[in-house]
Amino acid sequence: MGNQKKVQQNTILDIAEALKLSPATISRALNDHPHVKHKTKSDVLKMAAQLGYRRNNMASGLRSNKTRTIGLIVPRISMFFHAEVITTIQNGLHKYGYNLIICQSNDSLEMEKELAEILLSSRVDALIAACTLSTTDFSHFDQLLQNGTPVVFYDRVPLNEQKAIIIKGDDFRGGYIATSHLAETGCKRIAHISGPLTSNLYQDRSAGFLKAMEQHKLSINEDWIFHQELTHTNAWEAMRKIFEGRVVPDGLFTDNDTSAIAALEFAREKGINVPGDLKIIGYSNDPRTSIITPAITTIEQFPDEVGKKIVEMLMDLLKNNGNIIGEKTTSITIPVQLIRRMTT
Amino acid sequence: MGNQKKVQQNTILDIAEALKLSPATISRALNDHPHVKHKTKSDVLKMAAQLGYRRNNMASGLRSNKTRTIGLIVPRISMFFHAEVITTIQNGLHKYGYNLIICQSNDSLEMEKELAEILLSSRVDALIAACTLSTTDFSHFDQLLQNGTPVVFYDRVPLNEQKAIIIKGDDFRGGYIATSHLAETGCKRIAHISGPLTSNLYQDRSAGFLKAMEQHKLSINEDWIFHQELTHTNAWEAMRKIFEGRVVPDGLFTDNDTSAIAALEFAREKGINVPGDLKIIGYSNDPRTSIITPAITTIEQFPDEVGKKIVEMLMDLLKNNGNIIGEKTTSITIPVQLIRRMTT
């Protein structure tokens, strides 16, 4: 690490000087403007390479009011579903020459607000957000929306938002097919470990659960319904409470796979036979569900499809200056699918 | 989504006008400059909030030549180790008011080069990189280094690089203690599924393996040593080859946990008793290793420590304009630890 100060990078002026051309021409050549002679273009490109020139995005963005950068806020990148979605988005955007600033809210609303501000400061061309579980008020995104920056919500989304794009999984159907599957494989007494009802996800999955219970004429035991943060500890604790009772369930639907894993481990420790005495179904198709013994039945959410759809919508939007064109809808639902394994 | 065009954000000129002050004063107040009257400062802050003002990072960065943004390149964010490191880095940098642009190379050298260019264009204040397995030439980072942008390498690092900061796990020791552990639990015939030797990681782990084998006076069977991309399929294939032989190993050291999982699954399918007939040890302490049955013995790499160290070094560096101060070293090794579970 030398003692040199920050050395200046070459600018278009350096290229202009070297080529005895004006900076305007250099800029045009670099941007592949149509009214530039072929030879000039190639001369400029050659000289740029030779001088190790790299466009200064700040100057460019300041002048043109376009950053070709898109912001992304997620609860945490380590959640399997999000990691997959992000990867798809990043690879997709890259093809169109867009960059992605990935931010983690750590599921903190305060952090989410701050990140929205920061991304506003960075003048991102658009924002993609999967909100925290406690985000019920989405007004911290209003400033973006108001100045015409497209906002795409996915996974955890606002319920009444007409100005933004909404992309979500079919959580109602997910809850419904999961519960129906339990009923169809013979479960009579089904428990549900759900996430907090502040989020659309768990509202919808719960509604699907209830619908399936009703259709299969199964009665609901309120002591077996939990709405809580979907952590390993919470799920274990819920299982402890459930199995304290005289009557115990023969089926369990959990709103994520971490909870399903915890439940399975609880069953293992207490000598409850799965799937014999208790059938379990999770949600998300986390890779861990296929590795654990017995492998857990779960609901696939197709993160790849979600990511692709986000990119597609975004590119459409940016091509049209943030305006929806024609009859395109602003709300998209991605199908889900039952992945049957050994716990049911 | 209305039909409005991109609306102008308020600038310091708007605040200046509203307060009958000069833009310079506003700028100083906003940056908490010492020579500004208290009342002026609070007036400015109040008006800024009222007008929904947000500093334009591009303008600010262009002028001051500081972006308060740091670039990060990793092979993929979905790898457990990297996800943890990134989260620690992001949270750490956030405390100091720095942002992070996270980029994935998908383990493609070409992509890595391109990303380095893009981050150069974005004029990040520093760059953090975990390179691809095929990165043996690191010259695409030279331009950053040359203009004084600090570069920190971690995990997969260059071997002869004095100008950058290097933070790595103690891979030699990891390979050594893993192999020693197998030997000490009675293994006589140890196999090794390693990564490609183009990377420092696997060179070092292999060296540790060899050292331990020598110390325990165990002979090496070249047919049981594999250097390959550490995927599930490759590991399975390696196992197939190994167990075709007349003599088979009683111990296996794999350079990552995905390979260990594949090996365990192979053993399960072929009726090989683990740990009875074959002991297995992986690397990284991926969460899956504690979930699978039997739980896999592995090597903990302390991603949290790695992340913390990176932030610490970076903040030191940036405080001193990219210069190492005093006797501080430019290369740091993070210890590793054996996590003993049921496969040994």
Next chain:
DNA sequence: TTGTATGCGTTATCAC
């Protein structure tokens, strides 16, 4: 303590 003036590197709008 505040104001004035300038420039960061680029692109857009005119001219020619």
Next chain:
DNA sequence: GTGATAACGCATACAA
């Protein structure tokens, strides 16, 4: 097809 010039929003050297 190219050049001159202004402007993007902010931070800073210098002046007051």
